[in-house]
Amino acid sequence: MARTSARTPALATVHGIATRATSLYDQLRSDLLGGALEPGSKLAIEALAERYETSATPLREALNRLVADGLVERREQRGFVVAGISADDLAEITQTRVWLEEIALRESIAAQSTAWEENLVLAHHRLARTPRSLSAEQFVDNPDWEPLHRAFHRALIAGCGSRWLLGFCEQLADQHHRYRRLSAPRAFSKRGVKTEHQQLVEAALAGRAAAAVALLRAHFQRTEKIIRDDPALFAPRSA
Numbered sequence: 001m002a003r004t005s006a007r008t009p010a011l012a013t014v015h016g017i018a019t020r021a022t023s024l025y026d027q028l029r030s031d032l033l034g035g036a037l038e039p040g041s042k043l044a045i046e047a048l049a050e051r052y053e054t055s056a057t058p059l060r061e062a063l064n065r066l067v068a069d070g071l072v073e074r075r076e077q078r079g080f081v082v083a084g085i086s087a088d089d090l091a092e093i094t095q096t097r098v099w100l101e102e103i104a105l106r107e108s109i110a111a112q113s114t115a116w117e118e119n120l121v122l123a124h125h126r127l128a129r130t131p132r133s134l135s136a137e138q139f140v141d142n143p144d145w146e147p148l149h150r151a152f153h154r155a156l157i158a159g160c161g162s163r164w165l166l167g168f169c170e171q172l173a174d175q176h177h178r179y180r181r182l183s184a185p186r187a188f189s190k191r192g193v194k195t196e197h198q199q200l201v202e203a204a205l206a207g208r209a210a211a212a213v214a215l216l217r218a219h220f221q222r223t224e225k226i227i228r229d230d231p232a233l234f235a236p237r238s239a
Contacts, residue, residue, distance in 0.1 A: 021058035032071045032072070069171065070175060085233070087234050094220055096172055101169055105216055112207060120204065123151050124197060124201045191226065
């Protein structure tokens, strides 16, 4: 008898739910990082199912994955909520990111390869030629800038030789990104970020590890201060 490759109905159903859950995870993650879902707000299954045109089962699976990422919290009696924000949390994220990316940057510089140098130069070139705002007079978010900014910081530390270290750095970058997006309009007028990136690249490519690490630390800490000083960001929010 010829062997059939068709899935049984049960297996097909499980596969379909898993695929839909992955798609929902990507959609929700993008909305959480982009600020479309407000920190501390309740994530009601019924409302989300309507918003994302899905059913409850893959939605719960996606939310559980986001809990593991630290972007969603599960609370007794309240179900799922968007992870909250606070000045203390921002300080902890920043300090931990500094610790880990300092290690990754030192290791990348120590192992300085041609491939790492070329990828870093290319990532910086693409970022430098992309404006942060679509308007010079006021902040109008350029959707092309953030992915290039993320790629630049990833390229800086990509030569460290540890996928585990890079994974932890990526998770912290996600958390940092939430705060940066919430305060981006205010930060835009207070930052010479293009110069900061240029100095980082020059120090890294020249093999000046101590200088590069100091510049990276100052870069992250400057971001933290601008966000922390935003008078609206940590103001009490209505329930």
